Amino acid sequence: MPTPKGDLLQGTLDLLILKTVALGPLHGYLIAQRIRQISKEVLQVRQGSLYPALHRLEERGLLDAEWGTTETGREAKFYKLSRKGRAQLDRETATWDQMARAIYAILQTAE
């Protein structure tokens, strides 16, 4: 389970990245920041996991990447969701949802 600064569940990071860039193109630094902010500092993404994950997703064709400039005028690599990535996100969200509900149902049973 995600604890503060804890590691993400295997495979969850990919889902979070896909979801984060679903709203619009972002570069790596911002992706990490977004995940941290939205999760209210619960989820910390280490660079050592983030960048390999980004490259892996790009390689699998789930993310498209292009070079652009940040708000501060710095050159950065922006990632956005590809069509294939969108489909993957929908599928994984559904699966995650189902899984979470199932686990929750079990946790709710009276002892």
Add this chain to the structure above:
Amino acid sequence: MNNHESKLDRELHAHVAQQVEDYVAAGMSRQEAERRARLDFGGVEQVKEECREARSTAWLSEIARDLRYGARTLRKNPGFTAVAVLSIALGIGANAAIFSVVEALLLRWLPVPSPQKLVQVNMFVKDHLTDSFSYPVIRAFAARKDVFANLGGYSGNPFTVGPPDAPVLTPGAWVSGGYFAALELRPEAGRLLGPADDEPGAPIAAVISDGYWERIYHRDPRAIGAAILVEGHPVTIVGVTPPGFTGAVVGETVDLTLPLQALAQLNPGGNASLGPESRWNRTIARLAPGLTEEQALARLKVIWPTIAPLGVSPQAPANFRERFLNSYLVLTSGGAGWTPLRNQYTKPLYVLMTISALVLLVACANVANLLLARATARQREIAIRLAIGASRGRVIRQLLAESTLLASLGAALGLFFAQFGGALLVGMVSSTIHLETGMNGAVLGFTMAVTIGAALLFGIAPAFRATGFGPGEALKSSERNTGGARGRLAPALVSAQVALSLLLLIAAGLFVRTLRNLENVDPGFRHSGILMLDFNARRVIPNDTQRIAFVRESLAAISQLRGAASVALSNYTPISGGYWSQQVSVNGTQAPEGDYPFLAVSPGYFDTMQMSLLNGRDFTMRDDLTAPPVVIVNEEFVRRFIPDGHPLGQIVSAVEGKDFKGMQLVGVVRNSHALSLRDGPRPCVYVPYFQLPPARAGFGTFEIFVNGSFSDVSNQVLDVLRPRLPGSPLSTRAFTAQIENSMRRERLMARLAGFFGTLGLLLAAVGLYGLLAYTVTRRTGEIGIRMALGAQRAQVVRMVLGGALRLVAIGIAIGLPAAWWASRLVGTMLYGLTATDPSTIALCVATLSVVALVAGFLPARRASRVDPMVALRYE
């Protein structure tokens, strides 16, 4: 690739820069912000490495990089590279060479459509498997369209083509009507032979090969329809077989194909060859559409009792008939054609394949050991790579790329060896066969598979060993103390090498002694100094009386020649592969089951061949067709069939046929090896050459005991015979060559097993030497301390050699039971010793131990010369 790298670099830098800006915006000093940002990020190189790995498509360029890096490392260590590549090349070369022969002789498909669907019919008579059928049986098979879509019979045969004054011996084949249909060949020109050509009375048609059409007719279309003289009879060429097809007999070229039915017209006595008991044709067939092999066999089982009687003459002895009628059929794959060599060489070739695989294993163990030693030397480099963020998998991949590179270099050199080796091997198997053993898809594929297998085999363990420690640990400790990278693996490898090379040595010992035993067999006749000449006058002199007169005159003329000390004549020769045998009766009682070799010999044969007459008399020139029939037998015949001890005057008869009846026994000769050196004594029957039925006389071999020069006598004999036998192929040979020829298989095994045994021993010695030399270097300090504490040189030598001998002893302890188990597989190929022959095994163990001692002595001596002061200062 560099583009990727720089982009990755920029991307990560952007991240850090952004972080710095945010920290500065939050009120940190720039210096502090930069420090924090770098700390947050962690190992940049490690992240980079992981990003690179995340890109799966990058693997190709990574492999290219690995290979380049590997090539650089190999170039930097030429000595290591040379030894490793040579070891692998010898191992892979041996495998590729033998496989190329296996492929050519045993596996290669005929160049026909879907060869895998061709079958060959075989017959089990009692426990004896035969692939040959008589013509009536083949016709009966071909008529069963419910079993065979098409079936043909065939047999290789040289034809004499052209006018009598300029005949050319042309390799060819007899085939039955269904042969080409079964092969599903399309003619290159004209048409191929069909069932109509193979009917009695059909005009004689011939098909020529594409090569023959090219060479003789320069692809002139008018060749189709042309008449040529074959065995003196006009024959019409009707078509040309497609290019690449040279008949179904592997390794023989068929330029001229004739229907079997033509035999009756072309050869005097040819009709007999088409009779029920002339089983000399092989079959090739395709099953009826939709029929599986099992279904076909089931149907054959039902119909065989109706066909079998066509394959045995009604006059045959009852027990023989019964045996034949109780035979049953089996189907084997026919798509690879047929060759008599397969019966003889399938097992030897697979034994050689196994032996060469063992050599490769020894070579792999050697290279693995070299790699282990080098991994230790490279520990620092590998530790640094691990420390700066390379994953273990990544470094292992790098090391395996290097092994693959080594193996590939070895394979390239090995294929070069194999190119010559394959051709050499085919020459050792047979002097008459023509097999393409050059590189082809099958051989290359096999070699590649072996190469990759070898690379993994010798590369994987050292690669895991080399990376199996934490980077910190390796960086801290010095090279000498981390010899654990070789650990117990290296000695285990050397023991394995010893075990494998013991197996190889024992195989070598068994086969070399088998050959020596055969060479030392007393054949029972004189073999050196005998010149032989085959002749056949049946075509040139068709008249019986004239032909027999010619033979008598030739015998007399040759005996007058300068240097011909003694001359004789026989219809077959001992240990030639060809023989004639009959069932016999003595005084009307049939000799027990089986037929016994017959030989027709002229007067003086026993004298010329130095086979002493033990009893009675030799044949004389008066023992001809006008005199009462006489016979000479050997000791074994008397021992088995005339046990009362009074052989002379007994009556011996052949059971079958109308000839060789009521022959009076006039002499007994010493036993000799008539058919093969491996045989025990067999009962043999000798009949006078000039009492042969005229149709059977007129061909045979002159044996001349030469007193002087072979070539001189040979030239004189040819001068005598050539004018009398125009156009007949005549050549002379030494009898010793024929006997040596009969030991071809044993010589092949002895030479190759001997070669591989030596090779395995050398490789194992190098392996042992390498390990000890390395150990001594690593233990220099320890040895120095021991010597400083008073150890004597002899003690140091004993210590090092003791370690070596322990490894050898373990190897022998593993190798001996393995050899015991494996040697049973070659038992039937040996002669004069058993597969577990104690003296051979003892000799091999002794040889191995001596070689190991020598290999161990050099490092041991070096250890004993260690100067304690130098060693300790080094510490």
